[in-house]
Each structure stands twice: as C-alpha cells, then as structure tokens.
Amino acid sequence: xxxxxxxxxxxxxxxxxxxxxxxxxxxxxxxxxxxxxxxxxxxxxxxxxxxxxxxxxxxxxxxxxxxxxxxxxxxxxxxxxxxxxxxxxxxxxxxxxxxxxxxxxxxxxxxxxxxxxxxxxxxxxxxxxxxxxxxxxxxxxxxxxxxxxxxxxxxxxxxxxxxxxxxxxxxxxxxxxxxxxxxx
Numbered sequence: 001x002x003x004x005x006x007x008x009x010x011x012x013x014x015x016x017x018x019x020x021x022x023x024x025x026x027x028x029x030x031x032x033x034x035x036x037x038x039x040x041x042x043x044x045x046x047x048x049x050x051x052x053x054x055x056x057x058x059x060x061x062x063x064x065x066x067x068x069x070x071x072x073x074x075x076x077x078x079x080x081x082x083x084x085x086x087x088x089x090x091x092x093x094x095x096x097x098x099x100x101x102x103x104x105x106x107x108x109x110x111x112x113x114x115x116x117x118x119x120x121x122x123x124x125x126x127x128x129x130x131x132x133x134x135x136x137x138x139x140x141x142x143x144x145x146x147x148x149x150x151x152x153x154x155x156x157x158x159x160x161x162x163x164x165x166x167x168x169x170x171x172x173x174x175x176x177x178x179x180x181x182x183x184x
Contacts, residue, residue: 062125135162
C-alpha cells in the first residue's frame with residue numbers, strides 16, 4: 001500500500017474506531033484511535049505568551065562616557081533528563097544607546113511548551129568588541145490571561161543588584177487572534 005493510501009486507511013479506521021465501531025478504543029483496532037489522540041495532544045502541547053519588555057534601569061555606568069548601551073536577552077529554560085537546565089534564546093530587545101534608563105518598548109508572542117516553568121532574563125551592555133554582562137534573574141512563567149507587569153531586579157555573578165527591567169507576560173488565547181507573528 002502506498003504512503004498516501006495508508007494514511008487515508010488509517011484516518012478512516014481511526015474515525016470509525018473513535019465512533020465506537022470495530023469494538024471502539026478497547027477493540028482490536030483501538031490503537032488507531034489512541035494514536036490519533038496522541039497526535040492531537042502533541043499539537044496543543046504549548047501555550048502562547050506575549051512578552052513585553054517596557055523599560056529598565058542600569059545602576060552604574062559601563063562605558064567611559066558615564067552611560068551604558070543596554071539590551072535584554074530572554075532565554076527559555078528547559079529541564080534536561082539529568083536535572084540540569086538548558087537555555088534557548090527566545091528574543092533580544094533593541095539596544096538603547098547611551099542611557100542608564102533604557103526605554104525598550106519591545107513586544108512579541110512566542111510558543112512556549114506547557115512543561116516550561118522558567119525563563120532567564122539577562123541585561124547586557126552592548127559594545128563593539130565584547131558585550132559586558134550586567135546581570136540576570138530567573139523568572140517563573142505566568143500562564144495567566146491577566147497581564148502582569150513586574151519590575152525584575154537583575155544580579156551579577158557575585159549576587160549584587162546591577163539593574164532592573166520592567167516586563168509584562170500575558171497568555172494569549174489561541175482562538176480569535178491573529179497568530180501569524182507568533183515565534184517558536
């Protein structure tokens with residue numbers, strides 16, 4: 001049987017079994033309906049969150065002009081099987097030049113796995129040769145429909161506060177919204 005006709009056969013049998021024919025899900029062909037259910041569950045194994053990075057403050061100068069060129073990087077943290085966390089870059093904001101009070105005004109939507117719990121926010125000073133790490137903080141994801149705007153304190157590696165960033169997270173309803181701009 002060709003691949004196309006095999007897929008059509010599987011869909012027909014799956015529909016019939018789901019309707020209770022051929023012994024239903026517990027009958028001899030029940031695995032067809034169970035496989036279809038797993039495919040559907042996998043498709044919906046994410047939520048969409050709108051991240052909005054509003055503004056920030058850098059507590060000290062990082063450049064010789066007494067200012068900084070701050071930008072924000074946000075990573076999705078995933079638990080690996082060994083218990084460690086891996087990070088995947090979700091987005092970075094624009095660089096706000098020559099300021100200690102950046103106004104980022106950045107907003108985008110991303111698909112986030114349901115199992116995800118944390119993101120990592122990092123604040124950097126953008127330089128020509130090598131960027132300077134200012135600070136970071138680990139944030140618990142907000143899966144609420146109500147937007148929550150929060151000021152996050154970012155700490156350097158020695159655990160000293162080096163700046164803050166105001167960010168809002170909001171769960172986006174998948175139905176009825178234009179999701180063409182959603183990023184993975």
